[in-house]
Amino acid sequence: MKRRPSAFFWVLVVLLTLLVIVPLLWMVVTSIKTVGESQADPPTLIPQDPSGRAFGEVLTTGGQNPVLRWALNSFAAATLHAALVVVVASMAGYALARMEFRFKNFIFSFILLTLFIPGFVFLMPNYLLMDNLGWLDTLWALVVPGAAGAFGVFFMRQFFLAIPKELEEVALIDGANAWTIFTRIILPNAKPALATLTVLSFLANWNDFVWPLFVLFSPERLTLPAGLSLLQGAYTTDYPVIMAGATVAAVPVLILYVFVQRYVIEGVARSGIKG
Amino acid sequence: MRGYGRATPYLFLAPYLALFLLFVVGPAVFGLWMSLHDWDFQLPGKPFVGLQNYKDLFDPLSATAEPFWHGMRATGIFTVASVPFLVAVPLGLAVLLNRKFPGRTFFRAVYFAPYVLGVAVIGLMFRYILDTTFGILNAFLGVFGISEIGWTTEQPWAFVALVAVTVWWTAGFNAIIYLAGLQDIPAEQYEAAELDGASTWQQFRHVTLPGLRPVTVFIVVITLLASANMFGQALLITQGGPGDTTTTALMVITDTGFSQFRMGQAAAMSYLLAICLAIVALVVFRLMKERKS
Amino acid sequence: MLGGLGALGAAGVLAGCGSGSAGKPGAAPATGDGGAKGYDGPAVELDFWNGFTGGDGPFMRKIVDQFNSEHQNIKVKMTVMQWAxxxxxLPTAVSSGRGPAVAIMHVDSLATNAARNVIEPLDDVAKALELKQEDFADVVWKAGEYNGKRYGIPLDVHPLGFFYNKTLMSQAGLDPAKPPATADEYMAALEALKGKGIQGHWATPFQFTGVLSVEALLWQFGGELFNTESTKATWAEEPGVKALSWFTDLVKKGYSPKNVAQDADAIALQNGKNAFNWNGIWNINTLKEKKGLEWGVAPLPNIGGKKAAWAGSHQFCLPKLKTPDQNKSTAARVFVNYVSQKSLEWAKGGQVPARKQVRESADFKALTDQAALATQIDDLRFPPPVPGIGDALAELNKAINEAVLLKTEPAKALSDAAARADKILEANRKKYGA
Structure with a gap:
């Protein structure tokens, strides 16, 4: 339908790619420099005296900067969070889409309303709640409160509304109960939506910065964003160490991303249309 | 046909509703209650102060008013400066990626990649790249004879830097949403336009843009919310400086609540910020609706 | 933040420092409690938090390692994070029962944290260590008390000092052996440097080091930060305005570039761009690491007429344990006792020992740079021990920032900040029930 891409097009595409890649490369290059070289003016493009000191600093030093541990914490929190969201949101979304009961419209409208309350309103009170539940500095604080967000329920409800009713009716005739219908028929048909919600919840949790920064404090319990923030504070101008920390944080994500990028991108793409 | 008992719907709803009541409804109400107190959770005394925390925010001589409104100003400037770029640049990217060309999937993945790194990695990385003295960006600009720019220490450069970094970080995310929107525009519309002799630009104006309206509204709203929540970039890159010019409202709230332990004041601030945000959102909705009709 | 620059040399510092030569004073049998008796209970692990992010960090780590190797049943795990x-x-960690057993605090934070129940009194440790007021400079000792109880065991004092680049001084025809000590000499030196195209004193708008410098100047001009009851900020009075004007004039008269970034003043001194830098004593090790750098350090020049210098002091404190643990409490006291007696080792990291007898020992005097700054000991000043005083001082930081960035005139910046600070002080009195 369209002309073949012009040279200009390719220049643009490659320039944009460089724009993404060069800062990342610079991060990696800096991480093997010495402190002095990292502050050279003008900067050296190729490390003159490469050393692994910075990586040693972020990967060993007796539990002070366990970057890999932080990555693991982030991964665990985001995974559990996504799982919890998918379970509770699909159940609630199904009830709201396919069942009739008293106060249904009221409940749905009420949930929907909270979609428009910005998260920072809950910051102080939820923090105190975490304190009272004894959840401060634990994985629970990262996994559970966020799952109360309205987006998942809304998103799943919209999807379930679009599933043809006949599917359920056939099963009903076979005498299946609601739970069986939900798990055997509805959920398998909702795989794309479930995948999308998983990806979005995972990403949101993975990228969350403010909440973990304040509810976590033990070095070995931090998530990547919170840990890296402390790392920057603790090493101020030791840029090789800071860049090594950022590199160690970035590499596993990027590797994971290479394998699942299709699902991630499809998930994000779908959030706009259906949401 | 009804294949379930009376209690079933509630049972399905129960897990979510429990979370919802505990972590959304409860805190929203409790937050209001807090905001009427001088609340330090570690002190036994939490004196009731009525609306004082709110009044203080409008009293220029109070301890909280100036930081709060400076924070609002920083958040406001950032939002106004960033949203147009975060709406327009991704649109360009999406149009670029919507063409069929070899390696398209690869480039799409590359442009989205910064988003998955998260704000911390990005903040640390750009703090170094943007350093006035030994940052590579100034060294690169120096090649063209541009003298050192204080990306993190001078205005308006600090805001330029924060907006640029945010675009670098999240443009891919918005672009993917646009891209999906583009694919929903029926090819026939383009074919018809082409038959009418419309140029590429005219096709973009009269087919692409109208076709993307719903997606654009969605993007404007989520971007507005994200920009109003700006925190990590400013904390990690400019540390709120120079002065307090990039100390955003959210940074002021967390500082008041978690560093000064004035949680009542912080709660009052967050409610006021939420109200301001709601007004902005209503105005935006109204504007977009009018343009539609 | 504090000593952030020190990180530059952090890696090399360990190697450069002599191996632990001290004996085992902590292990010596003694009577009484408070940690002097030692600990013979089951193995415990103590978390020890501090903000030694700079060149001082490795020195503390070394003392901790040494402690661990000498105490089989106590394992101290040190965690370092930025002070901010x-x-x-720390307070939230403590209240949720996940706080450390031992922590370090600056004197000006002790009162706040004592009032907020974050730390507990440790008069018993002071007694066991046989610490007496006369062992310390008065200010250091009194600063560790709040409401008649002792909350901090002084570890060190870290005053502001006058660092200078000797090479640049020679270039400008100044005698590097005789750094300027008075206002006139100082201005003459800056003028001489300016004649050679050198901006002699880079003035930063940040707490480190701009705010510290202005506070020192304020005291030199005979001013005070707060009134005696600490109910009003007095920095907007004449001495404060003089101090801030003098400092901003450095920028206005071209002795400093505009908009100096955080730490850029110190880096410029190392790179031969800045001749004078008023910086913390913790800077000593960073400068020592710089090969080929000709530098010196002296007490602050007397600009205002009255000798005075800003100083901080690190103090040991014991965070409250949510569930009382006798073993941990005892072990923590043993640790505090141990490190307190290692203050000479710690001084090598760029500090002045809090104890008089260490400060006056030949061993400390051999650390010539530290000893040079220690001569200021009787002129050092701290903020008053009032809960929440840091909130009020934050307003001063903002005022100085705006003035040094030439956005607001000094007098206006200071009086606006003082008005806000007064409100904060009032609110704090209510909150902490003073």
């Missing part, structure tokens, strides 16, 4: 993060996290 640290002061945010």
């Amino acid at each position: 993060d640290y002061y945010t996290k």
